Amino acid sequence: MPTARRRLFYVAYLFVMILFTALNASALSVLENRASSEAQMVRLVTKAVVVSIEPPWDVIDDGVKECFVDALRKAESEGKAFIYLVNSYGGYLDAAYTIGDAVSSSKTVTIAYVSGGKALSAGTMILLPANVVALHPSSIIGAMQPIMVNPVTGEIQFVNESKIINPVIEKAVSFARLRGRNESLVREFVVRASTVSAEKAVAYGVADLTAQDLSTVLKAVYGMEFDVSGGVARVEIVESGVEVYVCSVRSRMISLLENSSILNVLLTIGILGTIFALVSGKLTVLPLTLLFLFLGLVGSGVNPNLVSLLLTVLGAVLLAVELFVIPGFGIVGISGIILLAFGFALLPTYVPSGFMPPEEYINVLRLFIVSTSLILGSFFGIVMFKVIRVRRKKPYEFLPVGKVGRAADDLGPGKTGFIVVEGEYWRASSDEEIPKGSEVVVVGIEGPMLRVKRK
Numbered sequence: 001m002p003t004a005r006r007r008l009f010y011v012a013y014l015f016v017m018i019l020f021t022a023l024n025a026s027a028l029s030v031l032e033n034r035a036s037s038e039a040q041m042v043r044l045v046t047k048a049v050v051v052s053i054e055p056p057w058d059v060i061d062d063g064v065k066e067c068f069v070d071a072l073r074k075a076e077s078e079g080k081a082f083i084y085l086v087n088s089y090g091g092y093l094d095a096a097y098t099i100g101d102a103v104s105s106s107k108t109v110t111i112a113y114v115s116g117g118k119a120l121s122a123g124t125m126i127l128l129p130a131n132v133v134a135l136h137p138s139s140i141i142g143a144m145q146p147i148m149v150n151p152v153t154g155e156i157q158f159v160n161e162s163k164i165i166n167p168v169i170e171k172a173v174s175f176a177r178l179r180g181r182n183e184s185l186v187r188e189f190v191v192r193a194s195t196v197s198a199e200k201a202v203a204y205g206v207a208d209l210t211a212q213d214l215s216t217v218l219k220a221v222y223g224m225e226f227d228v229s230g231g232v233a234r235v236e237i238v239e240s241g242v243e244v245y246v247c248s249v250r251s252r253m254i255s256l257l258e259n260s261s262i263l264n265v266l267l268t269i270g271i272l273g274t275i276f277a278l279v280s281g282k283l284t285v286l287p288l289t290l291l292f293l294f295l296g297l298v299g300s301g302v303n304p305n306l307v308s309l310l311l312t313v314l315g316a317v318l319l320a321v322e323l324f325v326i327p328g329f330g331i332v333g334i335s336g337i338i339l340l341a342f343g344f345a346l347l348p349t350y351v352p353s354g355f356m357p358p359e360e361y362i363n364v365l366r367l368f369i370v371s372t373s374l375i376l377g378s379f380f381g382i383v384m385f386k387v388i389r390v391r392r393k394k395p396y397e398f399l400p401v402g403k404v405g406r407a408a409d410d411l412g413p414g415k416t417g418f419i420v421v422e423g424e425y426w427r428a429s430s431d432e433e434i435p436k437g438s439e440v441v442v443v444g445i446e447g448p449m450l451r452v453k454r455k
Helices: 003-041 062-077 093-104 122-127 162-178 183-191 198-203 214-221 249-257 260-280 283-299 304-324 331-345 359-392
Strands: 042-045 048-053 081-088 110-120 132-135 140-142 147-149 156-158 195-197 225-228 231-235 242-244 404-407 417-421 424-429 439-446 449-454
Touching: 048 062, 062 081, 062 093, 062 249, 081 122, 081 214, 093 122, 093 162, 110 122, 110 214, 122 140, 122 162, 132 198, 132 214, 140 183, 140 198, 162 183, 195 198, 249 260, 249 283, 249 331, 260 283, 283 304, 283 331, 304 331, 417 439, 417 449, 424 439
Parallel strands: 042 231, 048 081, 048 242, 081 110, 110 132, 110 140, 424 449
Antiparallel strands: 140 195, 147 156, 225 231, 404 417, 404 439, 417 424, 439 449
């Protein structure tokens, strides 16, 4: 091989080796960076927020849904795991959908534990998308076939229409597929209203484990890693790291108002009372009948934020009318206080936006609501007490008999004049001569005239 060609070959060979070495180093660097990045994405979770769906708040309704979502937001914002305890016969489909969607898209680890004897219907629906499903050994799940309840008679009717039942099946199956659960059994839950025990649920791949209590659940999942939005979370939670979330007054009140019995009573009183108040002209009781009507509308599905605004504004107007227009304090002012109290109770404790407000905001808002209610209630309570005490007080009649006065004129038999008793002038007469300026004692009353004698 000629010398020039050999040199060219060596140069090319050297260039290829340098290029190969550079590429190899670059690939190793990429792999190391990726491994390092993956290692950094493993997030350690040592604390958890716990919310309960248990008696007496075991119906999955709008109030429970609001409390559940608020608790989940709190756990996500603070980087904690989210645990929900379920002991429920079920509830409303819309609320179950919302809760299930929130769990399936959660940014933190979610653990569902059937703490009592059952999680049926909507209770099973909300279990399926959790990262971990644990069951008490004596519990059962399933029975997800939709039903319709007559609010008047309470009659239960099973729904088999494909337009209703097919979306329920697909929703439940999608939740099961997300966590690799038994889709066929979940379908049976909906179509045939099947139920299974805790042991069978674990054996058939719908649940992950059985546990006697929450402490056992935490020990079972200790050290496990789960894929969550944004990376991998490693769970290392002990009992001391568990924080119980207390639902707001608003959410509990919504749950009460959605009870069918309470709802029927409120709407009946509200509608009939409003009609009677308008027909009879007793407009002073109209605010209270409207209160029953508005609260009934909340239970019927009307936005509680709107009702809260209406009650607060109407209550403030009634108080202003009582203070500045109507003399005294009566039913109008009392109605204003009651409407304001319910309006504040239904006031949302969060800004309706896409993020969770800081806890300081919620605490300040609650403090403002409580302090305002206490101040207004105390002030008008004192006013009411004073007014009631004055109205119940017996009329005081001034009788001058036995009082000592002074003669303003000369008095005597057949001669009348005036005397002064406790600063008041009275016409008087006497059977004895009493000169002007003398002290006299009132001994009787004869019509408009006093009978006196000399002291």
